[in-house]
Structures are given as C-alpha cells and as structure tokens.
Amino acid sequence: MTLTASDQWQAEQSQVDHDHHVPTAGAMTGHVLANLTIHSQKLRQLVGSVKGLESRTLSMLFLEQEQAEHDWVNRISRVMSDMGEAIPTTTAEFQCYTMLEEDGALKFxxxxxxxxxxxxxxxxxxxxxxxxxxxxxxxxxxxLELTLKELDGWLRHQIRVYQQIRGQSVKEAMDEDDED
Incomplete structure (x- = not known):
C-alpha cells in the first residue's frame, strides 16, 4: 500500500511528536534549527532598524551573522537528512519548536x-x-555531535563579539541568562 503525501506527513509528525517527548538528538536538533531560523529573521529585522554611530557596522555584523545562521541551518539539515531524521521545514514547526521570542517592537x-x-x-x-x-x-x-560542537563554538564566538561591543564579558552574558 502506498501512503499519500498527507499520510506520510502525518506519520512524520507523529514520530517527531514522540521524539520530542523522549527526547532524542534529532528532536533537540529540531529546536536548534528552529532557534537558528527565527534568530536569523530577527537579525534581518534589526539590519534596517539599528541607529546611531555604530549603525553601519552593526548592520553589516547582523547581515553576516544572518547569512551564517542560514548556512548553519542548511549544514545541520543536511546532516539530519543523512541520518534519516525529520527536519522542521514549515513556519508552524519553527514557531512551535523555537524558544526565542519575537516582537515587532524590537526594531524601535x-x-x-x-x-x-x-x-x-x-x-x-x-x-x-x-x-x-x-x-x-x-x-x-x-x-551530528561534531557539527553541533562546531556550532556551539561559533555561537560562543558570536556572544563574545557582541559582548565586546557592549563593553561586557562573555561571563556577564551567561550570568544574565542564569538570572532569567
């Protein structure tokens, strides 16, 4: 019996739901992909809204990071596909799996x-x-582990870059998150 595209989609979503409750590396990586996707959109939002003396520099930095995050999504998705894992591909999945908050007022x-x-x-x-x-x-x-370790290093480097701009240390960024 050949499953319809809709049946295949439903089966994939059932497996993804199960994997998120276990959790598995694939499911957790789905959250990583969603976070990267939503964050790259937030950076795109900031490119045209940053103000002040550093606006050109920050706009370029945001654009570079947005492109890099897009590249990370593609790279991780390829690894996930090679493993036979489901990859979030719809806006609804990204919104469901992200742990980042969006706010249109951020640009102001x-x-x-x-x-x-x-x-x-x-x-x-x-x-x-x-x-x-x-x-x-x-x-x-x-x-997958190796790819994620490389991403972790890249993310931590980005934190350092932005913290230097803010005149703060990486430790201060991590301490801020612990307080939340």
Whole structure:
C-alpha cells in the first residue's frame, strides 16, 4: 500500500511528536534549527532598524551573522537528512519548536536593548545546542555531535563579539541568562 503525501506527513509528525517527548538528538536538533531560523529573521529585522554611530557596522555584523545562521541551518539539515531524521521545514514547526521570542517592537528599541536581545538569544541557543550534543553523544551520532560542537563554538564566538561591543564579558552574558 502506498501512503499519500498527507499520510506520510502525518506519520512524520507523529514520530517527531514522540521524539520530542523522549527526547532524542534529532528532536533537540529540531529546536536548534528552529532557534537558528527565527534568530536569523530577527537579525534581518534589526539590519534596517539599528541607529546611531555604530549603525553601519552593526548592520553589516547582523547581515553576516544572518547569512551564517542560514548556512548553519542548511549544514545541520543536511546532516539530519543523512541520518534519516525529520527536519522542521514549515513556519508552524519553527514557531512551535523555537524558544526565542519575537516582537515587532524590537526594531524601535534602543541599540543597547537590541544588542541585549541578540546576546540573550545566542545564550539561549547554546543551551539547546549543548543538550543536543549530549543526546547525540549518547546515541552515537558522531557526525551530528561534531557539527553541533562546531556550532556551539561559533555561537560562543558570536556572544563574545557582541559582548565586546557592549563593553561586557562573555561571563556577564551567561550570568544574565542564569538570572532569567
């Protein structure tokens, strides 16, 4: 019996729902992909709204990071596909799996507040990446584990870059998140 496209979609969603309750490395990586996707959209929002003396520099930095996050989504999605894992691909899935908050008013916030949101989002992303790394290690998914470890390093570098702009340390960013 051949399943219809709709039946296949429903079967995939049932498996994804099950995997999120276990959780598995694939399910946790779905959260990572959703966070990257939503964050890249937030960066795109900020590109045209950042103000002040640093606006050109920050706009370029946001654009570079947005493109890099897009590249990470593609790279991780390829690894997930190679493993036979389901990958979030719809807007509804991204909205369901992200742990980042969107707010259209962000583009009207001060540059300092915008940078604070970017850093907090990056810290949140590292939390999900480190969870996914542990699950991938436990499940023996070495390729996924390695890719996620590289992403973790890249995210932590981004935190340092933004914290330097803010005149703060990486430790201060991580401490801020612990207080939330």
């Amino acid at each position: 916030e001060s540059t300092a507040n915008q940078l604070s949101v970017v850093v907090n989002d990056l810290v949140t992303q590292t939390l999900f990446v480190t969870r996914a790394i542990k699950l991938a290690e436990r499940e023996g998914q070495s390729c």
